[in-house]
Amino acid sequence: MPHPVFVPDRVPEDTGALDVPSPKTSRTPAARNLGSVPFREPGFTGEPAGERMALGIGTEAPDFTLTNTEGEEVTLSELRGTPVYLNFFPAAFSPVCVDWFGGIGNDASPYEGAVVIGISVDNRWSLTEFKKQMKADAAHFLADFQPRGEVAKAYGVFLDQAGVSGRATFVIDANGVIVDVDRVAPLETPDMDRLIASLASCR
Structure with a gap:
């Protein structure tokens, strides 16, 4: 299965994504309360430091298979041979995410x-x-929805x-x-x- 790889002056074809209710109706209560999540140091997951920390440099990235917005399965190990920029974020339309993913939509050349x-x-x-x-047509957006947060937990960032x-x-x-x-x-x-x-x- 082909996977979007950023190439200059190339924009993937329209995928015919389904229209859904406005962002206001799809945002979860948890996303609205991110500011109240405790944070003591980089990698803090909501548990005491040291109980579950994110993976470090030099570690093999845990494999996973998740579904993208086009309904296709994406498996990390199948992307070997190409660098991967893997971004975990709290929720669609949450602060910071809008600026960063919007930036990719405007200029994907750094990737x-x-x-x-x-x-x-x-x-x-x-x-x-x-x-x-x-x-952000050239990026995969993957739903770590069910079991909820399973991949985020594997990477120690849930x-x-x-x-x-x-x-x-x-x-x-x-x-x-x-x-x-x-x-x-967050x-x-x-x-x-x-x-x-x-x-x-990496290139």
Whole structure:
């Protein structure tokens, strides 16, 4: 199965995404209360530090298979040979996510030659509308919906108290090894310059 890889001056064809209710009706209560989620240090998951921390640099990225907004299954291990920019985010249309994914819609050149994946616990239909509004056509948006947060838990970034993924980015090289990780509070912005530089080093 082909997977979107960012190439200059190429925009994937319209996928015919289904129209769904407005973002206001699809946003979950947990997403509205992200500001109240405790955060003590990078990688904090809502549990005491050290009980479950995100995976570190040099670790093989856990494999997963999730469904994208087009209804296709995406398996991480099938992307070997191509760098992957894996972004966990709390919810579609939440703060920070709009700016970052909207930025990809405007200029995908920093991610040229890589596969960009966004994962949240939203259902497929909410992510379909989010992708449509962000115009982030070249990215995969994957629903970690059922079992809820299973992939986020495997990467150590699930926020138990809020019931959503934390905000974390993993840069994975062509061999499936994590080469950079940035974990921030739900309402903070990752270090994009560093992450993009790490991604560039994988190409």
